[in-house]
Amino acid sequence: MTRLEGSGVSQLKQMIARIGYNRFDRLELATVVSPPPDLRIRIDNMALDLEADDVLVAEHLTRHKRVVTIRHEQDAERDVGDTEPKPRDNDSTGSLAWTYSYVELQFEDVLKAGDRVLVASMNGEQTYLILDRVVMYRQ
16 A cells, blocks of 8 residues: 555545545544554444444554654854853854754554544445544533
């Protein structure tokens, strides 16, 4: 399976294209009963649990990697061990330079038992797509 790219909406569109056009039947709330890899969820007001074979999961809810660019100042007059910046004048020679670092981040915030999730049903409730984790603020 190839990796989905782009925003959440773009990824959702790609996932729908992979499994064929489907009209979402409805949105439901569910609770994660068992975390991946033996994923099981319980849809509110449904008598039985859905297992991993019946469920698709948005990538941001899985263990995944992203490459990010970090832009930071590089002060030519400052040593690595310095805790305080050295004074400098604000002339146009600019002892500051922008440096770009490319870092690969691995996200580990996978679904856990007890998580509440928003689920879209499709294919006449034969397949379910976990769109996101949800929270409720109580007063």
